[in-house]
Amino acid sequence: MTEATLPALIEQMLQPGFYPHAVTEPIQLVQTHISYVLLTGDYAYKIKKPANFGFLDFSTLEKRQHFCQEELRLNQRGAAELYLEVLPATQIGEQYHLGGTGEPVEYVLKMRQFPQESLFSNLFEQGKLNETHLEELGRVVAQYHAKTTTNDYIRSFGEVFQVRAAFDENYEQTEKYIGGPQTQVQFDETKAYTERFFAERQELFQSRMQNDYIRECHGDLHLRNIALWQDQILLFDCIEFNEPFRFVDVMFDIAYAVMDLEAQQRKDLSNAYLNTYIEQTGDWEGLQVLPIYLNRQSYVRAKVTSFLLDDPGVPTTVKEEAAKTAAKYYKLAWEYTKPKQGQLILMSGLSGSGKSTTAKYLARQLAAIHIRSDAVRKHLGGIPLSERGGDDLYTAEMTQKTYARLLELGTILANQGFSVILDAKYDRQQLRQEVIEQAEKYQIPLKIIYCTAPVEVIKERLVNRTGDIADATVDLLASQIQQAEPSTDSEKPYTQVWDTTQPQESQLNKIIRQ
Template sequence: MTNDLLKLITQMQQPSFYPHAVENIELIQTHASLVFLTGEYAYKVKKSVNYGFLDYSTLDKRKHFIETELKLNQKIAPELYLEVIPLSELDTQLVLNSSKNIVEYALKMRQFPQENLFSNLLKADKLSSDRFIELGKIVAQFHISAESNDRISSFGTVANLNAAFQENYQQSQKYIGTVQTKEQFEATKAYTDSFFDEKKDLFQTRRDRHKIKECHGDLHLKNICLWEDKIQLFDRIEFNESFRFVDTMYDVAFTVMDLEARGKPEFANVFLNSYLEYTGDWSGLLVLPLYLSRQAYVRAKVNSFLLDDPQISEAEKQKAEQTASDYYRQAYQYTQRKLGGLILMSGLSGSGKSTVAKRIAHDLGAIHIRSDAVRKHLAGIALEKPGTESIYTPEMTQKTYDRLLELGTMLTKEGYTVILDAKYDRLTLRQPVITEAKSSNIPLKIVYCTAPISVLRDRLNQRQNDISDAGADLIESQKANAENFTTEEQGYITTVDTSRADWRSEAIYFEGLRFIAFSS
């Protein structure tokens, strides 16, 4: 530690240094920065370091990157990121906010309780599925409004992406036989190599669809918090554009991977389905496994580096060794192909299809695709806005079901279990799915949801804050037009009476839905 850095730390830990009342000052130190927690405010100072991918080695560079950090994060967390303040040295003393003899810069932020980090809230069991539905929408809104242009898109070429992946493998080879096995390393690397070699068109499609954007770059649970009971993303990467100019699924993968690493796959599934429904980017699932493996592998690599740090205690090294091993295993597991399957929901509006589908998705980690969302995305209508009559024409309905079939087929072939959540009340809508499942050897099940007409009416009359436009006035016509299942279809069907108070109970639920064993 240099004398200048030691002096800065010493003086910034004194209450008299600050022009406002302070509580107990706490210092959080990372490899690249110092954060001083003073009570109401936090001050972040960048260290004079150069790691290649991160260069804060001069005052001008630190000024540039701290101003960039403020600008980037004010876009997503204006309540937290306040201003950049110069630190000046006057008569051997450091002072805040003077224009004379500036020796450093600090980023002033609104401080929040550390227990409000999503990582800590999750550990304290203070987060619900509803929070992750909300998080999915917030990340989706952030990505929808994020900038994309030709320069940003160039970061998504196969050459650029593959180079970054290969660097990870080169830097971690030395840990084979200690925290990762040779088999894990070779299988994970082989998956990446074949992915880039065989799916070049997929990466070009992501670029053509403007999915390479100025994203967050580090969207794990320690960079998400609650501020005044609102979800807040913060700490976007400013120091390296290649970490920020990425596929939107790169960001999503970080959150999903982190939740699964913390033993909460059900929250990962809820977050992912919420994000996909809001963006309509179900085709992004084709690249998600690659990025999931990448995020876990990088976490493994970073923890591996700690094993070579002489300043790390043996106890900390043992913890890092176990953490690295767990992440290497997780990175490998993401590369292992799974057997997918297709679940067709069926039933009148208000019969509980979406409720049952959500339960199945929760239990199986399935992708839940609602026809209402697909229809509105095809029409270019925001999900929360009511649809006009034009999106419910026979032609639009056919387009919606065609898209459902396209998505279901595409994703199950990639190993996903997919729930197609629509009425599927006519043979002409169901038969193409059955035909495709047979020809592609896709496991298929049909879940038929039912309830008395009076219950359906009550549910639809009480429905609020839902993307569906169906009302109780449609029940009679839907019932009249619904076609019975054929003898062939009966072999795929299980029926769930959602009017039964105990349908969610283990006995009733698994008696009806245990057929989905193909996904487990």
């Protein structure tokens, strides 16, 4: 069979009469190096090619059947509405049939077809992807990961030598592109960074394994594999053909879409996704491994694009564009290796004063990690964020644990180069002083933002508050006002008052200039 010749089964599947349902003519055929996909209107049919690339082996009918079933099983986790069933393609004489009584000669994955405009990548290009979509994606992926499997075998893929092997392979495969889409400096510094990262953080990788963050993940969760269809976010086309590609840290999954958005200069959107995900899961420590996976996803995008430069069948104009794209992602991967200056931003103010709204706005503008005390408290108490906490969640002991955890996370992440917003009342001088002492000890830049609003405005906000994880009500306002302790002289150099009834943009400029 030559490249120009289609298998007889595919030729027949291009005919409308092959299907037991109405089709939209003409039937479209989409080919990749590993599959044929036939688009019939309401349904899409996918057939795996008998290929063997080492990391992927579809060379026998039995293997193709197995991986069709795996693709169905794995993708029904995130897109059960799209992935319907695996059907045998049978043959009687020269005629092929879906199902039937003949001997199976191939296996076909039947999927529901959806418009390409529904892809997150296309929504982004059309300017239709917004923060609300990315926040919902964060919730969807958090739920998805919570349902994924892990066990001793899967966890073993989190060993440093296992994770590092993929990075080493990337460098071996891309060294030849030095002087082309990537520079010698970029290659050397990126490689040195990953070597240091793995050498210095072995305990971190062990803790990720021990705490069950190595799971049977998606493995390829970029914007082209996420769809908004019938008002649902669907995660599809995950990796079925290679276990090491999907037995990964959950942050490996998260890094794909974050990198996609940051490559397009939309850190506000990536921040909405990332902050929502980590708040839902409570996996703030996972941010410590995120930089290496951001680097990896960008580098792999560059590598795969670089491969087009070696293909004699690719037109010159396409190669020129591929070289530019590869250079962009090699540079981004290199930029992820650069040291970042972390900082702490401490929010302070009464419940309803606008702390969280202001913190969220700052997080988007500064690409900061936003840690809310309400979320920390509920994770410590083992209570779903959507549920209202009981009295035992608000004891003095639990409050002390919550603030201690906030400070611990803030210190860890700021020392790793993250801007971190600690969002709580911080109405006691001692609590604020503890943050100041920690910041001074580790030489972390600190800002204290005291949010204010007229009492009547605060009351109205608390009365109208819905759909938020915070439990504070207007009944608590009087006691909060009475108990709040004023700023001390040691706090004043760090403190900026933020009137939450005024435009945010002008006040942001003051914060940035300080």
